[in-house]
Amino acid sequence: MIVSNRQRRILEMLLHRREATASEIAEEVQISARTVHRDLREIKALLSDYGLSLMTKSGKGITIEGADEATRQFQKMLAHFETVAYASEERKTLIQCRLLEENEPLKLFTLAYELHAAVPTVTRDLDEIGPHLGKYGLELIRRRGYGVEIEGHEAGKRALIEWLAEQFLDESDLFGPASEAEHAWPVTRKLLQMVGKEHFLTIERMVWGLEEKSPSRLSESAYTRLLLRLSIAVARMKGGHWLGSADGEGERESVLHPYLEPFLSTFPWEWPNSERASVIGLLSSASAEAEKQQELLLHQHGAAAADAAWRLIRSVGMRMNVPLGEDQSLLEGLAHHLAPAMERMRKKETIRNPLLPQIKKDFAELFDILQDAAREQLTGIEVPEEELGYMVMHFGASLERLHVSRPVRAMIVCTSGIGSSRLLAVRIEKQFPQIEFIGNYSWYEASRVPKERYELIISTVDLPIEPERYVKISPLLTMEETEKLRVFLERLPVNRRTEEEGKSKDASGWERMKRISDYTTAVVDVLAPFAVHRLRGLAGQPAGLGAVIDRILLTLSLSEDAHASVQHRLIEREKAGSQAIAGTKLALFHTRSEHIEKPVLRLYNLDEPLWLGEDGSAEVRQVLLMLAPQQLSRPMLEVLSEISALLLQQEFVELLEQGDSEVIKPYISQELESFIQSKWRGREEP
Structure with a gap:
């Protein structure tokens, strides 16, 4: 053996x-x-x-x-x-790394010697490697007397390195201390070298600082993927492997990206146009993905998830006689969870939920109520108990959100989603009322929060930081973990709250007031110019999409270029997925453009019906227009998103159908006021 x-x-x-x-x-x-x-x-x-x-x-x-x-x-x-010395997959990984490092062919016996393997063993590994390289436009060249090499464009080689890293490395490998990499397993050590571990955190700090200024946020996986691609590019350039003209996208050379110069200045060498174009491509793709993640709840399949979340919240709230509909955080968290979950359930994919027995024990009544609500509201979808368990955690967090008394500041890190992290926070506060949570953070955010803002990190996952800086527990806080946390709290230094901290608290209070002001200003900027318009039909002409959008934009007095650009964006958005709201005669036309200087929110009543959808069967009699500048502040982005979420409420849709701006505007204003208040009650960072 x-x-x-x-x-x-x-x-x-x-x-x-x-x-x-x-x-x-x-x-x-x-x-x-x-x-x-x-x-x-x-x-x-x-x-x-x-x-x-x-x-x-x-x-x-x-x-x-x-x-x-x-x-x-x-x-x-x-x-x-x-x-x-190495398992088969490890040998093949090391072989590919060695060949990617070299600009010349390597002899077969050299590879065998370095891997402590027999030549026939390496030959067999090469036979298996060859076909896989074709996926990246690469070819394995093997000739007697010549040696072995990987031939192909540099872009393909970088993509192959990214794939190898994703197969063998964890986030903790990438974000952990560089000193740990020196003692890692040889395959891990080699891959960290290939992806540029030495400068990974330098790139991460740069991108982190830039993203903090952006109104949009990347998901953790997209954020890590961007860092990995940028780091691989830098590592390859430092190794003398540059993109050629066939790899780069020259047409991007003249395009400026706000993140380009900060990135290039971090590595001050002569950047060829092909490499500059590649970096622009990576940054632009990431920006587009971040914007897509911030899209309105009603866009494409997110509309189904948001609608399902709203119906479940309303149904459970009515059964329990609890105003769950007022909890915006529950709607956001549940809709975010349901988007992929509904797809899994439709495909009847099996999932695991190791917390299910304890969830059913601790939340038996809520579990039964949610199960009944799901059968009633999610018709045509079989919801397994494992999925119900995760959904219960979102509702449990909303139901248990209330309690007080907290002189120890803590942050919470939980990868199971917003609902489970808040539920964990509430359970901890019940046991330790002295703990005050400053917010819910992802693992890569946690190590970046200034230490003076907290005394304690509570995490459900291992973090790439010193063990004494955090305590690890499970999302449901067992008795043993309660005692573990109690001991951790007892070891915290006493008298951490000094007079200077009091000043800091005053300062943070001032910052908080300024942020509330930012949200209030955003609401006023959107609602002040709100108006309802009647869009008259043109005699003898059908109400086609292009014609309707053209007439709508004529009411805004845009420049010719702006008019054409926004019209094109709105038409393309409809092609990507109908903007008609299911079950209504209303459509939401929304986009962002560099040609729009201020947010626009208007309602248009159509004299003639507009037919949308793939088969043209969705009748539209009203259009809610929502336009915004390309670059938005985070408060403005959230306010616009919140307005779009109101379309899930039947009461709001009925008000729009009445078409009275004197009724619609106060309703939106009241809902947005509740939204802003809920953010601070929930201790969220805006």
């Missing part, structure tokens, strides 16, 4: 310890948790041949289980297993 050196170390660790978590194994063997799970699949198959099994216990760890005699026999056999 053959096992890799790494697999042997994992087996020995599990045999000598009663149990170990994946993160503990990863730390001991110096590999990523993802690699641990990959190896465990192979180890599980190996153990089954000896009558043993690999068991994973939620919250405890991984253990080898079986009869004592079988365990002793396996330990004896393990001593006689043949050990190789």
